[in-house]
Amino acid sequence: MEEREFESIDAHAGDSGVRQRLRQCDNAQLKKEFESLVAEHRAPLRAMVRARIEPRLRRRIDASDVVQEALLAAHRRLDQFLNQPAIPFAAWLRRMTLERLIDLRRRHYAARRSVLVEVGVSDGSAMTLAKTIGYQGNQDATDRRNESIDKVRTAVQRLSSADQQILLLRYVDRLSNVESADVLGVTSAAASKRHVRALLRLSEMLNGRS
Incomplete structure (x- = not known):
């Protein structure tokens, strides 16, 4: 089923529980628990990325790749989320994904010697x-x-x-x-x-x- 560009994430659902679940994990469990937590967010994040890709970049930037790279970075930087109790998990994932997309856009436009469009x-x-x-x-x-x-x-x-x-x-x-x-x-x-x-x-x- 095609994902709608405007599909939303419930940004405030169970964030204290998310942090508790992650803190209780040992190193062996952490990756599996993280994958379980982000599963429901993948589709909305892909839709968010697609909404920010103009036609000229569709063949160069794939939404699924952007989200996967962002989630890998999020996993590496979990301490950042755990130490910032004010930010909801969904909002943090969106922020990480937007940062990754902006980085890819910068690389593309820099390579083309074009005006930077973030x-x-x-x-x-x-x-x-x-x-x-x-x-x-x-x-x-x-x-x-x-x-x-x-x-x-x-x-x-x-x-x-x-x-x-x-x-x-x-x-x-x-x-x-x-x-x-x-x-x-x-x-x-x-x-x-x-x-x-x-x-x-x-x-x-x-x-x-x-």
Whole structure:
């Protein structure tokens, strides 16, 4: 079954229990326990990555590979999670996965001597953001529809990386403000302000006021 780009993770379910289970493991048990815990998160993480891969990178960056590499890194850095009780397990996994994706994007664009783009936008993500701000664009013909998607993608990529991330987390990944703040490592108040600012900025650009 195809995974939806906006499938979400319950970021606050049983995090104290997760830490307890991991702390009780010896070295031989730890990998098996970790694999058991992350199993339910793999599909939503892949969907999150796909939502951030624009068409030009689809053949170069595979969502499953990104998630697998991120989870391997997460396993190596479990102490980081165990020593940060404020961050939910799901948010930490999202953060690790986004860091891995950004690293891969940096390598790709550096190799091509292109402008660095840390956050990508898939066609589906562009359409979701367009609907969020009421931007219709051209929907009649395929060429015109693609032109509208490209316009939205260009506008999103003119935003700061922080503004792009908050919009994708809120409207594509469908996370709450608190969950988005956990992923970004900021306060809920800061995430809320960033969200309003980014939404206004994107609306202004797409409606020709910027």
